[in-house]
Amino acid sequence: MPEISLFYGIRVTMYYSDHNPPHFHAEYGNHKALVDIQEGCVIRGALPSRQLKLILAWCELHRDELMQNWELSKDAKPLNRINPLV
Secondary structure (H helix, E strand, C coil): CCEEEEECCEEEECCCCCCCCCEEEEEECCEEEEEECCCCEEEEECCCHHHHHHHHHHHHHCHHHHHHHHHHHHCCCCCCCCCCCC
16 A cells, blocks of 8 residues: 655555545544545545645645546556645
C-alpha cells in the first residue's frame, strides 16, 4: 500500500487494484477513512473533524493527480507522490 502523501500527521495511501469508486485511504492515529476522489466525501470510516476538513481540502486541490494515481494503480505501476497540504 504505497504512501502518496503525509501531512499534519495524516497518512494518505492507495492500494493497487482496489475496488471502485476511485478512492484513497487516509489515516490519522487510530482513525481511518476511505475518501471518494471524485465526490470528495468519506465512503467508509471517519477522521476527527479538523483532519477531515484538511483531507477534503487536499483532495479538492489534487483531484487530477489522485485520479492519475488511481489509473496507475489499476495497472500496478508506481504511484506518484503528491505534495502535502501546507
